[in-house]
Amino acid sequence: MSVYPATTTCQKDDNPIDLSSRSVNKRLRRLLQDRLIDLIDDDGIDTLRHPSDIKARLHDIVATLSPHIGQQLSAPDMDQITTDIIAEISGYGPITCLFEDKSITDILINGPSDIWADKRGSLQKTDIEFDDEEHLRRFIDRLLGAQGKQLDASRPMVDARLPDGSRIHTVIPPLSPKGPVVSIRRFHRDQITANTLVDSNFLSREMLRFLELLTVSGANIVIAGNSGAGKTSLLNVLSGYIPAHERIVTIEEIEELKLNHHHVVPLVSRDGNSEDRGAFSLRDLVKTALRMRADRIIIGEVRGAEVLDMLQAMNVGHEGSLTTLHANAPKEVLNRIETLALIGDTNLNRDIVRHMMTSAIQVIVQVRRFADGSRRITSICDIDNRFDPPKVNELFTFLPSSGQAGHDGGGRFLSSGNDCSITHQLAEKGCDVTELCALLKDSNHEQQ
Secondary structure (H helix, E strand, C coil): CCCCCCCCCCCCCCCCECCCCCCCCHHHHHHHHHHHHHHHHHHCHHHHCCHHHHHHHHHHHHHHHHHHECCCCCHHHHHHHHHHHHHHHHCCHHHHHHHHCCCEEEEEECCCCCEEEEECCEEEECCCCCCCHHHHHHHHHHHHHCCCCCCECCECEEEEECCCCCEEEEECCCCCCCCCEEEEECCCCCCCCHHHHHHCCCCCHHHHHHHHHHHHHCCCEEEEECCCCCHHHHHHHHHCCCCCCCCEEEEECCCCCCCCCCCEEEEECECCCCCCCCCECHHHHHHHHCCCCCCEEEECCCCCCHHHHHHHHHHCCCCCCEEEEECCCHHHHHHHHHHHHHHHCCCCCHHHHHHHHHHHCCEEEEEEECCCCCEEEEEEEEEECCCCCCEEEEEEEEEEHHHCCCCCCCEEEEECCCCCHHHHHHHHCCCCCHHHHHHHHHCEEECC
16 A cells, blocks of 8 residues: 555635645655655754654644644654655665555666556555655666765666665666666565575575585585576675685675675776766776685676686686576576687687686576576586586475476476586595585475
C-alpha cells in the first residue's frame, strides 16, 4: 500500500484550500514541505534533526495557514502528512514502506507512477506513486547528492550505494526516453551465514564443505549466475574460510562485499568528472592490488577489460582468488571470459588468452535464481586444461524432483563421480585432498 494516500486539489493563493475527507492534498503537502525547507534555510538543519522537531514545526506552519484552510486538518491527516514529509526530507519518500519490508529484494521505478517490487522472487506492481516527474527527480537528486554524485544530461547514468548498503542505478533522458528510471537492489543487514545457505537448500552441506576445502587450499573460483542468484552472498560466505593470516584486497565498482575476515583492504573504482578526469577503473585497481602484497584478490564482479589483469594476477602467485560473473551456464563462463579479455586487448592471440584462462581458473560454481524466487547452486565444475578447448568437468549438480526446477517439489544435490582434475592440481601443491575425494564419491544429499 502506498505511503501517500490519494490526492485532491490545493491552492497556494489566498483562496480557501479544499481538503478531501479521504486524503491529504499533495499540493498542501508540497506547500508545507516548502515552508519547512525555508525554515531550514533560515535556522539551519540542526534545528530539525529529529522527527519530533519536524512535527512541531509542521504544527506551527499549519496554525499560521489555518485561516486559509476551508476545514480543520484532522489528526489522522496531520499524522499522515507529517510521516510523508519526514520520509521526503530524511528517508526514502513514497517508497519508504518498501524499504521497511525485508522480503523485498528489488525496487524498480519506471517513472513517477509505475513502481514495481520484487517480493520473495515475485515481481509485483505497487500502487505507490510520486506526485510527478519533478518529484521523482528531486528524490533521485537527493539520494545521489548525499553520495557526492550528480545526474544530468552530460552524465545521464549513475551507480551509487545508499546509506543502508543498497545499490541504486539511475538512468534519465536522453538514454531513457520515458523519463527517469531507477533500479534499487536492496541490501539486507541480516548476516547470511553458511548455515543460512544450507537451511534454505541453496546447496548441500557436502557441497559447502567441498567449497570450504577448495577455498582454504587456494583454488581460484569463479561464481557465475543470473542477476539476484546469490553470487555475492556465496562469495561473502566463502571468504570466511580464507586463513586468518592472509591479506585480502577486494575490488568493486560499488562496495557490496561484507567479508568475514579481519585483514581486508577494500578498493572501489571511481568515475571521472564531466571532463573524464580523475577516473579509476577496475582495471586500474587490479594493477594497484598487485603492488599491495595481497595474498588473495577478490573482484566483486568482472565485466570488462579487468578480466585480463585478473587472469594475470591468478597466474603470478595470487592463488585462491575469487570473483563473480554473469553467465547462464559453466561452459558460457569460459567463452565470456575469453571474449572480455580479447575485447580488452585486441592485439592478444586467442590461444594465449585461452592458455592464461585455463591456467588461472580452476573451479566454476554456477548459481541460479528460479522463477519462484528460490536460489540454488546448480553445478560445481572444475576445468580440465588437458583438452583444447578446455573441458568443463561437472563435479556436483542439482537434480530437481519431477522436473520442477526451483519449485517446492525440491530435488537432490548429487556428485557426478567424475574424476576431478582440481584434486590432482592441489595434491601437486602438497595439499591433503583425501576429504575432497571422499566428498566427491559419497555426496548424495536429498533436500528436506
